[in-house]
Amino acid sequence: MTDPFDTLAGWIEEHLLLPLLYAIGGMAWEDVAYGWALFxxxxxxxxxxxxxxxVPLERWRPVERWANRRAVLTDVLYTLIARIGVLPLVTFVAFYRIQVGLNGWLTDHGYVPPTLERFVPALLGHPYVTFVIYALVLDFADYWRHRLSHRFRWWxxxxxxxxxQRQMTFWSDDRNHLLDDFIxxxxxxxxxxxxxxxxxxxxLLVLVLRFxxxxxxxxxxxxxxxxxERLLISPRFHRAHxxxxAAGQRSCNYGAVFPFWDMAFGTADFSRDYPATGDPDAEESLASGGYLAQQWAGLRGLVAAFGGVRS
Amino acid sequence: MRRWRRSGARAAAVAAFLAVPLAAIPGARLRAAGPPAAAGLAFVVNSAEASLSVIDITTGQELRRIPVQREPHHMALSPDHASLLVGDTVGNTVYFLDPRSGAVQRQVTISDPYQLQFSPDGKWLVVNGLARNQVDIYDAASLQLAHRVALAAMPSHANFTPDSKIVFVSLQRTNRLAAIEVASGRVLWNVDVGATPAGVLFHDGEVLVGLMGDNAIGVVDAADGHIRRRIPTGRGAHNLFLSPDGRFIYATNRVDSTISVLDAHTLHVERSFAVSGGPDDLDFAPDGMIWATRRFAHSVAIIDPVSGTWRVIPAGRSPHGIWLNTHDSFPPAGATAPRKLS
Incomplete structure (x- = not known):
């Protein structure tokens, strides 16, 4: 069956991106543009x-109600940039180019680049199984990235x-400093x-995980x-984080999708019920400033951390 | 779901689009009215889905998908016709398939196999590494690497001289076309030919190259690479294919989404088909129909070159190379250039 997302991406590529690339002399990147269109x-x-x-869920059973939701609007901007705009393009272009280049270089030097299907040939042609394995590996890696981002002061x-963010909503997932995103x-x-x-x-499966x-x-x-709650991370579990x-260098519930890693490494806390969110020690502009003000405040904090001063 | 559909509206649009009235073109010149499609398989490479669609040519049914690892693009038939080679670029693997059934015969690790071309004499296999800026020349029998030619940037398509001594390679990102002496791996010339060169076809002593960043095919002097003339076909001129009878050259135009038909002798553009979805590679069925991949419409268009009407068979995401396993039934092309595979 034809995937409507693929159909729309194809339409965008054919009717918007290709004419644009043609006009600006960028036709060499048409394949990459299609990749971005899909993302x-x-x-x-x-x-x-x-x-x-x-939205219906948050209206039905909200933890908190706010008269002024301006801070949430900033998170909407983060989400649009992260999921539709520049970041997927940069990530895809960089990842694709590096993967092709590195794997080719490894091949040249007699080393077969690793793929799951090379280790387990029976997995070839079973993309859903391989996806679950990849998802578990990446989620495990993300647990440690997240945990370390709390451990090091500069990070x-x-x-x-x-x-x-004191007004945490489903939009807050992509609320990150650009350098943090880069890392x-x-x-x-x-x-x-x-x-x-x-x-x-x-x-499509990435869509589900990100959701x-x-x-x-x-x-x-x-x-x-x-x-x-012990199989999949819920709003209740992650709100405790x-x-x-829990803000700062001693926290809990670092996992993103699966709680197994927190349970295995002793950082799971299933006891907390819907605490207020935010970081009391964070500079105010990190909480209530606009997009640029938050990015700037993050940089200041980074410099201060390297200077041994808590910003 | 309907797997095989006909679009009357598209046919009308195509008819309206045609620059030349159908009556002005002798039908026999475009294709002889052939017999019903012979039984056979079409192999379609789904580049963004890591698979090949295997389609029954007669019924138009997709029979199955052959999984590969990462990102396949192009194919080449081995000189002995015993294997169909499929290059998986990101997987750094060339798959050898039985061209009669699609059964996987073996896999060979090869660096960044984007475009594959066997020399007409069957001695050499040229593999363009688009992402790695390399043209690898292999001994076709042993698959031992004979020469690696570093060429900036993005070597995409290739075609040989009929004597197999020279291979021409388009360099997509640097607007250049290079001629390489196959036996030595020496670059004979490497010149600017125009915006984003893609498909290459050696024909009648000249090199034709689709200029994807332009609206034309460049006609290049095979001796030194200078452009002799440009033949406007459509925006995003991409790949070039000689018809089995050697009388026509079909050029796909990616931005305009058209396929131009050139007289192979005069290189005059006879007509153009509007085929939406970014037509890329194509192949010729024994019944005279043209099978073209539609990169952005996850399907294959089957075009009647006489009426201009076309129908669609769904394929996977971003279908690129296409090959029909019915070519043994073709009479010898008698053309000046080796037939291209996509």
Whole structure:
């Protein structure tokens, strides 16, 4: 069956991107543009899905109600940039080029670049199984990236932007400092290259995973139950990570999609019920400033951290 | 879901688009009215889905998908017709398939195999590494690398002289075309030919190159690479294919989404088909129909070159190379250039 997302991406490529590339002399990048179109369409679908499901949820069972939601609007901007705009393009172009170049170089030197299907040939042709394995590996890697971003003072100075939000909603998932995003992309890039994640094969499944990450930030009283919370991260579980008492270098519940890693490494806390969110030590502009003000404050915090001063 | 559909509206649009009235073109010149499609398989490379679609040519049904690892693009038939080679670029693997069934015979690790071309004499296999800016020349029998030619940037398509001594390679990102002496790996010339060169076809002693960043095919002097003339075909002129009878050259135009038909002798553009979806590579069925991949419409268009009407068979995401396993039934082309595979 024809995938409507693919159809829309193809239409964008044919009717918008190709004429644009032709006009600016960039036809050499038509394949890359199509890759971005796919990511952008699936990103837009993510946002649409998030909006359609999370808004009613947040209205039905909100943890908090706010008269002024200006801070939430800033998070909307973060989401659009991260899921539809520039970041998918940069990530895809960089990842694709590095993967092709590195794998080719390894091949030249007699080393077969690793892919899951090379280790387990029976997996060839079973993309859903390989996806689940890749998802588990990447989620495990993300647990440690996230945990380390709290451990190092300079890194947390950037990551504090994510934690400063006192009006946490499903839009807050992408609220990150650009440098923090860059480090995360680099981190994932290295891991993905090491295990040979294919960049274009699973956009629909990536959509589902990213949706779960957004859902975990929702301003909603939602638990998956005693067993469910131990299989998939819920808004209740992740809100504990964003609680005011968990901000900073000693936190809990670092996982993004699966709680297994927190349970295995002793950082899971299933006891906290919907605390207030935010980082009391964070500079105010990180919480309530506009996009640029937050980015600037994050940089100041980084410099201060390297200088040994808590910003 | 309907797997095989006909679009009357498209046919009308195509008819309206044609620059030359159909009546002005002798139908026999475009194709002889052939017999019903012979039984056979079409192999379509789904570049953004890591698979090949295997389609029954007669029924138009997609029979199955052959999984590969990452990102396949092009194919080449081995000189002994025993294997169909499929290059998986990101997987750094060339798959050898049985051209009669699609069964995987073996896999060979090869660096960044984007475009594959066997020399007409069957001695050499040229592999363009688009992402790695390299042209690898292999001994076709042993698959031992004979020469690696570093060429900036993005070597995309290739075609040989009929004597197999020279291979011409388009360099997509640097607007250049290079001629390489195959036996030595020596670059004979490397010249600017125009914006974003893609498909290459050696024909009647000249090199034709689709200029994807332009609206024309460049006609290049094979001796030194200078442009003799340009033949406007359509925006995004991409790849070039000699018809089995050697009388026509078909050029796909990616931005205008058209396929131009050139008289192979005069290089005059006879007519043009509007085929939406970014037509890329094509192949010729025994019944005279043209099968073209539509990169952005996850499908294959089957075009009647006489009426200009076309129908669609769904394929995977971003279908690129296409090959029909019915070519043994073709009479010898008698053309001046080796037939291209896409």
């Amino acid at each position: 952008a369409v699936y990103g837009a679908a993510q946002v649409g899905l998030m909006y359609a499901l999370c 947390y100075a950037l990551h504090a932007l994510h934690h400063a 995360a992309a680099l981190w994932f890039g290295v891991i993905a290259l090491a295990i040979g994640v294919p960049p274009l094969q699973f956009p 779960l990450e957004s859902l975990s930030h929702a301003n909603a009283r939602l638990s998956f139950g005693r067993l469910g 964003h609680g005011v008492l």
